[in-house]
Amino acid sequence: MAIEIEINGTLNANARYVAYAPSPCRIRLPGATTEDLKVQLSSRPAQDGGGVVVFYSSRNEPSKESLELTLPADGSWVAFEIGGKFGSPSVNDKDSLLVVNGVGNEITLPLMVRVRKNANNLTQGERDRFLEALFQLNLAGTGIYQDFRKSHVEPSNAQAHGGPHFLPWHRAFILDLERELQLVDPSVSLPYWRFDEPAPKIFQADFMGQTRQVPTPDNARADLVVFNIDNPLAAWVTDDLPGIRRSARFDTLTSPPGFPMISQSETLALGDEYAEFTQREGIERSPHASAHVSFTGSISSVPTAVKDPLFFLLHANVDRLWALWQWLYKRINPQELESYTPQDRDGLRLADTMWPWNGIVTPPRPDFAPGGWLADSTVTSTPGKTPKVEDMIDFQGYETSTARLGYGYDDVPYEFI
Ligand SMILES: [Cu+2]
The missing domain is CATH 1.10.1280.10 (Di-copper center containing domain from catechol oxidase)
Incomplete structure (x- = not known):
């Protein structure tokens, strides 16, 4: 089953760069299905020393390592936010993965935790x-x-x-x-x-x-x-x-x-x-x-x-x-x-x-x-x-x-x- 994920308000792959501050994201099931679907979002480096992101379900709560979301059967968007995990920035482009579980095979979306460094x-x-x-x-x-x-x-x-x-x-x-x-x-x-x-x-x-x-x-x-x-x-x-x-x-x-x-x-x-x-x-x-x-x-x-x-x-x-x-x-x-x-x-x-x-x-x-x-x-x-x-x-x-x-x-x- 396919899903769509927007990072920084777009499906465009050249917008997949986040700093530590939360970036607006959305996820959905693109075609209408019969049932709502529960998914789990998490993150891990794509390679040694790669970046990691954390999740924000609301601005008033602390960041989380993972996030559970329910995707509506009618294909409407669900909003969430991600930011780089403090202390885990990327070293290379696309060395961080946003991971989605619960839709058949694991889905990964490569991105970069891009911050200014010493x-x-x-x-x-x-x-x-x-x-x-x-x-x-x-x-x-x-x-x-x-x-x-x-x-x-x-x-x-x-x-x-x-x-x-x-x-x-x-x-x-x-x-x-x-x-x-x-x-x-x-x-x-x-x-x-x-x-x-x-x-x-x-x-x-x-x-x-x-x-x-x-x-x-x-x-x-x-x-x-x-x-x-x-x-x-x-x-x-x-x-x-x-x-x-x-x-x-x-x-x-x-x-x-x-x-x-x-x-x-x-x-x-x-x-x-x-x-x-x-x-x-x-x-x-x-x-x-x-x-x-x-x-x-x-x-x-x-x-x-x-x-x-x-x-x-x-x-x-x-x-x-x-x-x-x-x-x-x-x-x-x-x-x-x-x-x-x-x-x-x-x-x-x-x-x-x-x-x-x-x-x-x-x-x-x-x-x-x-x-x-x-x-x-x-x-x-x-x-x-x-x-x-x-x-x-x-x-x-x-x-x-x-x-x-x-x-x-x-x-x-x-x-x-
Ligand atoms: Cu000056």
Whole structure:
């Protein structure tokens, strides 16, 4: 007997990607039969180390390892939700199975628990697929990656930095890039550089480039990082110039950036209200700014930072720290001042659309808007082509599953303890 299963609201196989947040699903018997049918849903990895999903029959109840459902004889749909099991993300595409028992032979549906992971812990396959997709966006220095560079420049500073909009704007910015990567290879997620821990594997010739250490800021001539010949980034070009200029002010093999970098626990303790977390001495100053200036070279200043793709690993971690903070203090409702503190300026209010995706080129926006709309996703229609500030807050869709942005982090749970 056949059944039909929708993941993320569609039968389309290219939407079979879930993060930890629950994704809407439906199941039914397609042809009318004489009797209702009881089925059991469960999940297991399709291969060693593969992903596992859990089930949500209602948002108010904890997740379950399996779910019993009764499929009506008249073929109508039954709704349920699945999310990745915390701590059991996928390593490869389709390495997780949704299993249906009770309809004759066991039915399995391959899918992927796709979350952003610590770049220092990626498998070779995860790392190489990310590097290849990244390179495809910047082919010969003329791909869509240029639009990201052109958006993050001095004239756009007021739309992206120096206020409460800093975190939402960069959340949209890196989500846009991640979705472009996923158009190249849907199994790719943006990895993060956890900059309060040593991350020796990132700064190697087979990943983001072997990075020389400069002893003091005084002789801080930035050097080109070194790549293996078979690393796609060996052919990285920006502004017709090959290579990536970056030297570290810390020993990348043994330590995280030094003073005044603050640790993850110190970051989470900046305060339980958004204003405390972000402003004055908050996350934008440190650890974010500290991480940027822990290098000489492109990444250390706003107009050139995106020339170095390490930017996106750095900002994925800034976004992750915000996500972890949101989970810890339940700061997920955009309407609460504890979750976001708007200011009366274009691009900073909750209902404002964000530049450059809104295409607005009249003051106080810059007079240019590179890149057009935010990229679509196969798993969610949020935030749409012209994201608003408020769309960036509830990224795991606690208020409604339609709010979810379709990504997550390996160590940021969905469920509250
Ligand atoms: Cu920035």
